[in-house]
Amino acid sequence: MKRFSLATACATALLLGSASVAHAETIFVSNEKDNTITVVDGETLKTIDTIKTARRPRGIVLSPDFKELFVAAGDGDIIDVIDTKTLKITRQLESGPDPELMDVDPDGKIIYIANEDDSLVTIMDIATGEVLAEVPVGVEPEGMAVSPDNKYTAATSESTSMAHIIDNATHTLIANVLVDSRPREAKWSKDGKELWVSSEVGGTISVIDPATWEITKKIGFEVPGVRPEQLQPVGMDFIRDGKMMLVPLGPSNRVAVIDTAKKEVVDYILVGQRPWHGELSSDGKKYYVANGLTNDMTIIDVDTLKATKSVPVGRLPWGVAVMPGKPDV
Amino acid sequence: MILSLRVPLRWRTGRLGMTFVAFLSALTMAGTFPGLAEDAGEPPKAKSAAVPAAGEKKLMRAYYLGKKYEEPLPLSYAEEVIEDKGVQGARLALNDANQAGSFLGNRFELEEGIVPEDGDVVAQAKEALAAGHRFFLADLEPEDLLTVADLPEAKDAIFMNVRSSATKLRQEECRRNVFHIAPDYAQRADAIAQYMIWKKWPRWFLIRRDTGKDQDYAAQVKRAAGRFGGKVVEDHLYKLPPGARNLDSGHQQIQTQMAEETQRAPEHDIVWVVNSDDDFGDYLAYRTYSPRPVVGTQGLQALAWDPSYTEYGAMRFQNALPKLAKRQPVERDYLAWIAFRSLSDTLKNTGSVDPKEVKAYMLSDDFKLAAYKGQAMNFRTWDHQLRQPIILGGGTRVPVTTSPQEGFLHPKYVTDTLGFDKPESKCKFK
Numbered sequence: 001m002k003r004f005s006l007a008t009a010c011a012t013a014l015l016l017g018s019a020s021v022a023h024a025e026t027i028f029v030s031n032e033k034d035n036t037i038t039v040v041d042g043e044t045l046k047t048i049d050t051i052k053t054a055r056r057p058r059g060i061v062l063s064p065d066f067k068e069l070f071v072a073a074g075d076g077d078i079i080d081v082i083d084t085k086t087l088k089i090t091r092q093l094e095s096g097p098d099p100e101l102m103d104v105d106p107d108g109k110i111i112y113i114a115n116e117d118d119s120l121v122t123i124m125d126i127a128t129g130e131v132l133a134e135v136p137v138g139v140e141p142e143g144m145a146v147s148p149d150n151k152y153t154a155a156t157s158e159s160t161s162m163a164h165i166i167d168n169a170t171h172t173l174i175a176n177v178l179v180d181s182r183p184r185e186a187k188w189s190k191d192g193k194e195l196w197v198s199s200e201v202g203g204t205i206s207v208i209d210p211a212t213w214e215i216t217k218k219i220g221f222e223v224p225g226v227r228p229e230q231l232q233p234v235g236m237d238f239i240r241d242g243k244m245m246l247v248p249l250g251p252s253n254r255v256a257v258i259d260t261a262k263k264e265v266v267d268y269i270l271v272g273q274r275p276w277h278g279e280l281s282s283d284g285k286k287y288y289v290a291n292g293l294t295n296d297m298t299i300i301d302v303d304t305l306k307a308t309k310s311v312p313v314g315r316l317p318w319g320v321a322v323m324p325g326k327p328d329v
Numbered sequence: 330m331i332l333s334l335r336v337p338l339r340w341r342t343g344r345l346g347m348t349f350v351a352f353l354s355a356l357t358m359a360g361t362f363p364g365l366a367e368d369a370g371e372p373p374k375a376k377s378a379a380v381p382a383a384g385e386k387k388l389m390r391a392y393y394l395g396k397k398y399e400e401p402l403p404l405s406y407a408e409e410v411i412e413d414k415g416v417q418g419a420r421l422a423l424n425d426a427n428q429a430g431s432f433l434g435n436r437f438e439l440e441e442g443i444v445p446e447d448g449d450v451v452a453q454a455k456e457a458l459a460a461g462h463r464f465f466l467a468d469l470e471p472e473d474l475l476t477v478a479d480l481p482e483a484k485d486a487i488f489m490n491v492r493s494s495a496t497k498l499r500q501e502e503c504r505r506n507v508f509h510i511a512p513d514y515a516q517r518a519d520a521i522a523q524y525m526i527w528k529k530w531p532r533w534f535l536i537r538r539d540t541g542k543d544q545d546y547a548a549q550v551k552r553a554a555g556r557f558g559g560k561v562v563e564d565h566l567y568k569l570p571p572g573a574r575n576l577d578s579g580h581q582q583i584q585t586q587m588a589e590e591t592q593r594a595p596e597h598d599i600v601w602v603v604n605s606d607d608d609f610g611d612y613l614a615y616r617t618y619s620p621r622p623v624v625g626t627q628g629l630q631a632l633a634w635d636p637s638y639t640e641y642g643a644m645r646f647q648n649a650l651p652k653l654a655k656r657q658p659v660e661r662d663y664l665a666w667i668a669f670r671s672l673s674d675t676l677k678n679t680g681s682v683d684p685k686e687v688k689a690y691m692l693s694d695d696f697k698l699a700a701y702k703g704q705a706m707n708f709r710t711w712d713h714q715l716r717q718p719i720i721l722g723g724g725t726r727v728p729v730t731t732s733p734q735e736g737f738l739h740p741k742y743v744t745d746t747l748g749f750d751k752p753e754s755k756c757k758f759k
């Protein structure tokens with residue numbers, strides 16, 4: 001009984017502790033040209049460490065328990081696994097050639113990797129590094145997204161312009177959905193009832209219904225004074241509990257705001273040059289977007305939808321991952 | 330579990346001067362995809378949604394029609410003469426297309442008919458047309474291209490020009506059944522001119538040979554000067570015979586010759602060399618009388634593809650072609666890749682292999698080709714020229730820039746600031 005209450009007290013203290021530093025978080029940014037990860041303190045927005053990685057790091061993703069950070073190093077043909085406490089590379093996953101983006105299943109057991117140059121999706125056991133399957137998809141696979149119920153994984157092929165749907169149980173393709181030119185990223189809605197796919201050159205986002213694997217809606221972009229070909233959706237992140245979505249638009253130097261119920265663009269936020277990927281803060285109040293050509297990261301206030309600050313990172317920043325809490329260093 | 334996509338490619342390189350016809354089809358991919366194995370063409374069992382022709386298997390056959398024209402000898406012995414420019418890009422596009430096709434139940438074939446230098450390309454074309462071919466990648470000089478395109482039986486065919494930059498093919502001699510992937514001299518000259526104006530280097534000393542190609546390009550340099558506020562301070566013909574390639578004491582001569590040739594030129598900001606035969610242009614850089622940058626067919630060049638180009642996913646093309654061709658990609662490989670891809674994208678999006686429908690789609694607003702330039706490309710309806718950003722590079726370790734330049738505006742497509750815009754077009758389709 002005593003022990004129980006002690007445990008409860010500890011848990012409460014922990015909860016209180018974490019509540020009092022609710023915004024204590026760590027931001028990781030992959031720098032494609034520097035072969036590094038910039039580690040930024042979420043409170044001070046200062047760089048606390050720079051981690052050397054294998055060559056050409058692009059996609060970065062955290063394990064569901066935030067203990068490990070996976071970095072796809074395309075030219076290194078490897079995935080670096082970083083311990084988020086020590087900020088050291090503890091091991092590497094033999095991802096197959098040219099890994100670009102990946103996603104981890106909700107259990108944190110399996111990683112799905114897009115092998116850009118080999119038109120494959122590699123499915124790997126994270127603990128053992130064993131390759132469970134290689135699924136051939138279209139040319140230049142990039143976007144990877146495991147559905148919230150862990151039934152499916154969507155892979156986009158940039159050159160073939162498709163969203164390929166892998167059945168996670170059988171490792172086979174069950175659908176191939178043609179979307180507009182150069183699909184870059186796939187994202188599932190929280191309830192798993194919608195699959196969103198961004199088409200960079202096509203300049204649209206396709207919303208796919210997993211019940212039929214058909215496109216139910218296409219969303220386009222328009223900014224007066226900006227050439228249509230510059231409005232290129234790449235990353236996609238749900239904000240405000242899924243009610244809205246932020247979409248970095250590459251060469252237009254903007255992030256679009258989409259009303260996810262209406263599936264309409266409601267605003268555009270000016271950021272740095274060529275934003276591709278971003279990530280929401282752990283409390284959902286800020287959005288961090290990496291600006292590829294200005295080597296910085298813009299912070300957007302989610303309530304006001306305004307860019308509030310930019311902080312420098314490395315050269316050609318690509319992806320962003322956010323972890324609650326701080327590393328030990 | 331499928332282990333690898335690295336299927337050995339079954340193609341043979343033809344001996345020089347020998348016509349070879351190699352069938353490259355979905356067979357190269359056989360065994361690669363579930364359902365596209367020996368029976369070649371059964372679509373995978375996966376459901377393909379949102380595809381107009383879902384379930385209906387379509388075959389698109391393209392034909393690479395070429396001729397082994399004598400390639401200009403590189404100035405340096407260290408540079409290899411490439412015999413298979415273009416066709417390798419088409420082969421890569423074929424593989425890409427069949428990979429996409431395997432998910433949709435579509436299949437693509439590429440037949441190659443490249444005649445020797447003294448071969449009869451018209452007869453070759455007639456044979457292909459008689460065999461039912463309608464989609465041609467034309468690696469031909471203007472006269473051959475026009476003769477072939479004007480064949481009565483070629484009326485409903487489509488010829489994708491992957492070689493010639495001749496402006497007349499887009500202007501007076503345009504054809505309804507010809508599409509131009511290669512940028513013409515007007516696009517190339519404008520691409521450099523815009524950058525020169527941006528740099529505030531408006532005075533151009535033109536030095537050139539006088540071949541038909543050189544005359545064409547030089548006329549476009551003058552046109553670009555008029556359009557963008559540049560000035561050709563002198564149009565100077567270089568008349569010395571092509572000397573020894575740069576070896577032994579050849580460089581001694583060159584060192585004095587180039588200075589002499591450029592010494593009497595009026596005040597100029599840059600030297601614009603037009604030397605299609607590639608027999609002296611490269612001697613100019615660092616050897617001019619006054620220290621001036623060199624641009625044109627040598628020096629800083631306007632190209633659809635450059636060995637140093639890496640933007641917008643371009644590394645995929647830079648990496649994929651050498652796996653197939655055992656050499657770096659050159660511009661014509663990229664052009665042929667686009668040509669094939671324009672056709673395969675059309676089938677992918679429309680489900681049609683009817684030349685009329687393919688053509689209509691390629692000329693529609695729905696046609697949005699992704700080709701590693703960071704923007705969708707499409708065709709000008711008035712002369713069938715592909716709108717495209719042009720890389721300024723050629724010999725630099727990183728590209729210098731890409732045109733159109735900032736500040737050159739156009740109400741519809743900024744890429745229409747390069748080359749013949751609608752009001753300037755002399756094309757009247759016959």
